[in-house]
Amino acid sequence: MAETRWLDDEEQHAWRSYLRMNKLLEAALARELQADSQLSLPDFEVLVHLTDVPDARLRVSALARSLQWEKSRLSHQIARMARRGLVTREECPDDGRGAFVVVTPDGRRAIEEAAPPHVETVRQLFFDVLTDDDVKALTVLSERVLDRLDTHTP
């Protein structure tokens, strides 16, 4: 292995700022969402994807694909959400192994109440302090990193 290419001061600073922004931004969004709607960010994501579809019902595997989550994670999440009455599981007549996840009326009410203030928070904490150029630059940058991640690990 060649000499380690350590980070210089500027890189170090960039890296720390970026990591810190991620953590604190996510924490703030989670806190607000919880306070406004008793939902966690994972709850919110699941409900968004579920209600995005006719009947608000999806096969577990389809929902997992749509969220890009692994099935085990989703299974645990569904279990917790079902316990709180946000979704229910239903058997799948076509495939004895399969299952549907369905949004309950409570779940629908929750997401409809949660979405507007959540988007507003995202705006206030993020988009409102960025210029259009910032947003473009960040998008491009993110996609370059994502490409790299893709080629790096298949």
Added chain:
Amino acid sequence: MAETRWLDDEEQHAWRSYLRMNKLLEAALARELQADSQLSLPDFEVLVHLTDVPDARLRVSALARSLQWEKSRLSHQIARMARRGLVTREECPDDGRGAFVVVTPDGRRAIEEAAPPHVETVRQLFFDVLTDDDVKALTVLSERVLDRLDTHTP
């Protein structure tokens, strides 16, 4: 409450790309670190801060400040790391309530082996695909968001 200021397509896309980059980048870094060194990212952070100081020993509260972690989180983390022999707790003679966290020889070996490949991964997955201007822009952008977070929640 006024009309919700929903995200337009470009904002939506930016937001998703950014979130996805965060998640996948962190996951990739964690995976590589684990594979190379049997350390988690939290382990790594704790060891970096501890070994950054003479004697590699710190009061729990000082370490918490340095990491900007809450004391409870740190306490749990120390417990897990102590169980694996990376650090030990020591009583504080000056203050009967207090405790020191000390890096063990195993812990020191672990961080010294872990650091170079970890930095290399950060380079390969992140800095190598960014221009200097990207890095500057990201730093400024992160700091603006952090400022906003600061004023938003004291």
Added chain:
DNA sequence: GCGGAATAGTTGACACGTCATCCAGACGCG
């Protein structure tokens, strides 16, 4: 149609984080 491989989903163990609570020792003030 039967036996083995692939698929759908659940479960259990464990790491990590947060919150609320608890406890012991230090501190401050009469």
Added chain:
DNA sequence: CGCGTCTGGATGACGTGTCAACTATTCCGC
């Protein structure tokens, strides 16, 4: 000194995430 309060830190419960193992069904080739 004595008592209330503040502080350093640990703990337990719970939500979240990963990994590995398991179950039950379907699929496929003969």
